[in-house]
Amino acid sequence: MSATSIPTRKADPDRSGEPAGRSSDPSADPSVEKAASPTRARRSLAKRVAGSLEMRMLLLALAIGIALSLLSPYFLTKANVFNLLDQSVVVGLVAIGMTFVILTGGIDLSVGSVAGLSGIVLGLALREFPIPVAIAMAVGAGALIGLFSGILIARFGLAAFVVTLGVMAIARSLAYILSGQTAISGMPPELSNLVFASFAGIPANVLFLGAMYLLAWAYLTYTKGGRTIYAIGSNKEAARAAGLSTLFYSVLPYVVSGAFAAIAITFSTAQLLSADPLAGNLLELDAIAAVVIGGASLYGGRGSILGTLIGVLIMVMIRNGLNLLGVSPFWQGSAIGGIIILALLVERLVSARTSRHA
């Protein structure tokens, strides 16, 4: 039970007799107004920066970038920057789908295996079909697996964690069976144009990544479907009561996630001209980490595609930097895991402070 603010203790029957009462309008309270106004303008900019998670994470990304460029002269070279962007493509694409899923309050543990399976589908299809058809078949396979998981989760109410864990095992096993336990090679060399072609000096895969983020951002911000995904993650019951199509938009993110896993592996396959049934192993962890570093809440409803992009860059930069600094690969896991947890801990403390001030 809560009441509106009560400016005076002695409730004057005449005043409270006014329709709706003056007390419902905080700006009508002169004491509040006076206290806030002198510093309001200056505070609001700082507050907006501190209040926006993306801004905070962008600052963190810049800090890491500066630190690494001071530690390693090679870090800021053109070759390394392109290298960084190139390394961002696969995990970046998977993280788009993962953002959709996590925004609804779900999780998709199967993306790594789905990527592996889709890569095998691509490799097999390329033996029979032209490149565009083969890619469409691979992406279709990924989307279909996502549809399967999504229906089990949204229609039958099974836990996303468990369903995608099961699908993860099934997809990996199918990848081994379809591939005959070996990598598929001997692909048409034109496939590598996906990666090595460039426009205005920017590689095609990086351009594609940027375009996808732009598209995903526009979808999540400006369309009914995008806002429905947020609403479902934030309060599914309320979304349903307001007439939003909660079932459809609860399934869709898994389809998107499966499709993006397949698209990601297509780029990776194009680079190597080989499809390995083991490909994409542990990709889900990198993608989830990127989304979470980007500020999404695993309970759903909170997060943004821009944040995810920053999260991806932070992940890739750290890994790249550790390589440049010659840190043993065995230690890199500890370093990355530690940095993720530290970033989230700091974030948690900062956001708790700002929201208490709000």
Add this chain to the structure above:
Amino acid sequence: MQPTALPSVAGAHSEAVGADGEALLVAQGVTKSFGGTLALCDAQLTLRGGQIHALLGANGAGKSTLSKILGGHHRASSGQVLLRGEAVDFRSTREAMDAGVSIVMQETSLAPDLSVLENVFLPELGRPGRLSLSRLRQRGEHILDELGVAASLSLDVEVARLSAAQRQLVEIAKALAGDAGLIIFDEPTTSLSPGEVEHLFDIMGALRDSGRALGFVSHRLEEVFAICDRVTVLREGATVGDDIDVAALDQNALIRLMVGRDLGEIYGADERREVDTAAAPAFSVRGLRALPEVRDVSFQVRPGEILGLGGLVGAGRSEAVEAIFGLRARQRGEMTLDGRRVAFRKPVEAMRAGVGLVPEDRRTQNIVPDLSVRENLLLAHTGARRRPGLGYRARRARIAELFDALDLPIARVDDPSMLDFSGGQQQKIIIARWLLLEPRLLILDEPTKGVDIGTRQAIYRILRDIGATGVAIVVVSSDFEELLGVADRVVVVSDGVSIADLPSDALDEEKLTLLAAPRTSMARTTALLERLAEEHGGAAFWVLPDQTGLVCLNAVVANPAAAPGFAAGEAAQFTDTRVPSAFAAGDPDAAPAFVGEPDGTLATVVVPVTNRRGHDMGRIGVIVPGNGDAARAARIVADIHHLHAPSRRVA
């Protein structure tokens, strides 16, 4: 006040129980703010051993907040609480319990999958050391025995399978298991039938007599007069009536204290318009079934009319309106909107047809916490929209208009979260969400729950205003005073069946309370009516009369020639019944006897009935053809008195 003659129940700490009249707990200047809003502002409360102390206030006055502070659920922003003279500041319910303070909550705090025994001793599980299950069982049996419910409540049954009343008993047992010397009951009667309420009051009386201090949070005046010794009244977070002797108060004085103004003013009684009763209904539903809660609900509402759906919490009203709106599966039910047959399978269909529903629970069914105020406001707009874009811009002007009309600050429309608004403002935003769609029929489920009185008044005004534009409105409410104040007509739902459809003018809160009682609690009376009608070859009825008319709770007709001219759930003027003479003023103290109608065809005996507290329960009457004789009348009176003889049986 009675002395502590009874031994203290379940062996409470002797020091936990203050002597009669001694202040056990004193709260002074308690202030509590949530975010920017003050829920309590300098509240006082004094609880004494051996007394039941009512904490009274309208919805949103801060009663629950104060009791939750005392029980350790919240911490006060400032102020002090003295328990047996020592300052305390409970940081958790555990600390409160250790000090002997327990709350029996509105929404029960039980673990549904655990057994009664486990729930009663749940706090024990958190204590260090080993548990002796057999000793707990002994203590549990002892407690249930002391409560007088050992026969009806098993320690081994899962709590999920208990009724609301039984769960409350478990809560009370849990408080006693913690040796509570002070128990606060937070609105314990909202989901209980009258019989269950009486049983609860018996238990509370016994607890008082054992020397415990009892707090009783309520907004129902008649309950305060029935059970309480003293009363503290809260209004808008402040104590406006501090520790008053109930005997020194009358109902009107109490209402003025609670509300700070006349009730008529809140509900805009003088602004009420006449509804065109000849108009075709804007919406009707017949034979609605959505199992398990909704079994047979029918009602209709005309354009511009405000229809109240009344009943106890859990009677199936929320489920009925959700089923109408397509949020819940229906098994049966014909619906028409503006004369056309409709059958909404999901909310979006209802919305596009012009139906809006503000569901009951603001936090779980309405607010999307991560979306901005504007997006929350536009959520139903988005849901009803056919195109993929958002189309927010087109609604900009209308939002400004609505914010103005609802007295909401337009400057805050782009605030990132609705949660910083007060409950009242949140509710207005949610109502605005549906007004944006310009519905033909707007259904509001408990629209003023947890809302301060100023906002309540504003919400009632909004409802009248949109009613004036020809919108049909259905209000679901468990607050009978609100229902009678705001609605033109009331349909009462009990156990999932709509059982009465009456104009508000024909009703008062007591009649509504009896009408709303679950049918199961009426089973004995119904059996009696059936027996009387059969045995005497006529008809039997149970009515609540006033000066000129009556409301019929139940009627059984065995012989159509003796039909009374009114049926269960109907209101009638005495002169419109077939036995007007029976209700004509006679000597109220005379023994009941047959009164014949002038034409000599029918004779009626009418017997006043009271419950064992002496509370007026209306009249039971029997109509027989021809003339009844005195012997027959005496038999009927004896039968009726036998039914209402005092008994320890739980209804």
